[in-house]
Structure formats: structure tokens, C-alpha cells
Amino acid sequence: MGGTCCTLALFEGELNKLNQKTVELPDLEEGEILAQTSCATICGSDLHTIEGKRSEPVPLILGHEMIAKVKKIKSEKPIKDYWGQTIKLGDTITWSVVWSCDECERCLDNLPQKCLNLFKYGHERFENSRSLNGAFSEYCLLRKNTKIYKVPNGIEESVLSPSNCATATAASCIDEVNVKNKTVLVQGGGLLGLMICAMSNFHGAKKTALVDMKQDRTEMALQFGAQDVFCLSDKISKNQYLNESSNNSFDVVFECSGSTEAMSDAMKKLKINGEYILAGAVFPTTKKSIDPETIIRKMLTIKGVHNYKPHHLAKALTFLKDSKDRFPYEKIVGKTFPLQEINSAVSYAQKGLSLRTAIKF
Incomplete structure (x- = not known):
């Protein structure tokens, strides 16, 4: 992994199959970050799409549960994470699955997860190298104003990976x-x-x-x-x-x-x-x-309750940090596969032998 190219797994509509592709890395625009994926986990919604139970625009790079390291930044001023920390090259991060405009009627009504200009990582049509937005890819292009979070130390990446999906949604439910x-x-x-x-x-x-x-x-x-x-x-x-x-x-x-x-x-x-x-x-x-x-x-x-608000992902990460010695989070993930074996990983996940299957890069 590295250089100017990116290998990814593309879902093109054929059930239960992802195809590997290689594309050139994109040039960044102002405010964008290129993140290098280190770990992804397969969510149930990914399986529903692959099995034809859920409709998404194809082709697309599936996967939204992910942990990555900051590879490139293009910004005239420092980009801050949710907690106000400056994001630097090499930082280990995650981010909200949902990108919201923060300006529309729903955003102003405190419903950013229902933004009228909504963009969802791992759920958008793949068109070119600027469409690197899913977890089943060596790199992900983060839009300007994506809600980003530096992750806590001392927790396995495979445990942190679902934090921006199931764990944050759980925090949203508990908040109700x-x-x-x-x-x-x-x-x-x-x-x-x-x-x-x-x-x-x-x-x-x-x-x-x-x-x-x-x-x-x-x-x-x-x-x-x-x-x-x-x-x-x-x-x-x-x-x-x-x-x-x-x-x-x-x-x-x-x-x-x-x-x-x-x-x-x-x-x-x-x-x-x-x-x-x-x-x-x-x-x-x-x-x-x-x-x-x-x-x-x-x-x-x-x-x-559908998805979550930015503060719920912050609560999810804080919860994992505060409770890491209380619950056996290491039991969440069963097997781990490389990206090159993504179809084997999907087949394993479909058996339901573990709550999550991990992809390591």
C-alpha cells in the first residue's frame, strides 16, 4: 500500500461478489484529507446490500466502519477534530458516517443525520478516484467539514472500527x-x-x-x-x-x-x-x-432512532475508553482478512459466527 495508486473492492451489483480495482489517487481540494485505511469491519448493512436485501447506487465502495491514518492534508488553516485537536499527518482517526451541510432546515433543527444535502461514507456511487468514500479501500477521501475524531489509545482498531456505526447508534439510543x-x-x-x-x-x-x-x-x-x-x-x-x-x-x-x-x-x-x-x-x-x-x-x-449526531460518536469513543476493562470487547471480532480476500471475508461474515469480521490493511 502506498505510492500514487489505490486498490479497492467494488460492489457492482452482482450478488455476493466484490471486484478488486486499482485507481490513481486524487488531487486534494481545499479542506480535504486523504486517509489511509488501517482497519475496517463488515457491518450488517454491508451484507444486506451485497445480498440484495438493501438498495444502494452501484457501483460503490461498501464499508463505513473504519479506522485510518492521516496521509495527506490540504488546508490553509489547521483542521480540527470534534474535540478541537489539530489533525496532523499520521494521526489515527475515525469520522462520522454522515456528512451534513450544517445549513439546511433539518441541520438547523438539530437533525444533521437527516440533512437535505446528506452524504454517507460507504453508501455513495463510485464514479472516479474522487469517489474514494468507502472502507473497503486502501484510502478514503474525507470531504471538507467531515466530523473527524482522533481515537483513544490502548484499544484494538478492530474494536474501534464499528464505533462510527453500531456503537455511536447505541449511544444515540441511550440518549433518548x-x-x-x-x-x-x-x-x-x-x-x-x-x-x-x-x-x-x-x-x-x-x-x-x-x-x-x-x-x-x-x-x-x-x-x-x-x-x-x-x-x-x-x-x-x-x-x-x-x-x-x-x-x-x-x-x-x-x-x-x-x-x-x-x-x-x-x-x-x-x-x-x-x-x-x-x-x-x-x-x-x-x-x-x-x-x-x-x-x-x-x-x-x-x-x-436512525444513525446519530456528532456528539454520539464522541460519546461512543469515550465509552469504549472508559469501559475497556469492564467488557470483553476483543470477543466482538472473529476472523481478520486482508483486502485481497474480501470475498472470503464476506462469506465468513454471512455465516454469522461472530458479530464482526475485520479487514486489515
């Missing part, structure tokens, strides 16, 4: 409610659910429970702050979860599974004045009707 001294149920034991478990525990939840179909995920949740777990593929555990005695038991439920069936369960599990935060169904799924009488009589609050 006060979990202290509350009973919390997390529906779904993927990385988003696992991080919400850990954050709920860290922020003083009275009890945190997690439900998932896979036993390995429920077992891991116990290591990430859950006191109770329910595995729906186990008959006894499923009966315990579905038993009416567990209804009206939770102050807060976080939906992280993408399952529409989870909504019906949540209506039953929530206490009076309970809060339901949905964040998992970020792909087309089946429709689900819910009972408005239940929502009204139980005085429930239901809210969707």
Missing part, C-alpha cells in the same frame, strides 16, 4: 431515555444490541435483559452487562420469555433485531408509561399492525 434505575429489555443480540446492553449497565440500569434467537449471542450478552437473557431457539427459555408473568416488566425496550414480531412483544413487556426505542429495521421488512388502544391505555412512548 434515562436508563438509570430502570428495567431494560434489548431485543436483538447483534452488535447494536450488545452495545446497548453494555451502555445500559454502565449507566446504572436496575436490570438489563436481552432476547435473541441465537444462544451464542445471549451467552455473550451476559458478559456485556445483561443480567437476564432469553434464547428463543431454546424451548424452556422461550416459554420463560413468553410467560405472562414477564409482561409489564420493563420501563424501556430497545428494538435492535429488525423483526416486526418484536413490536408485539414490546407492547406486552412494557410497563405503564414505558418507552420503546426502535433502531433495528433499517432495511425493507414486512408491515406490522399494532394496537393503538394498548399504546394509549399504557401511555407508551414510541420513537425511532
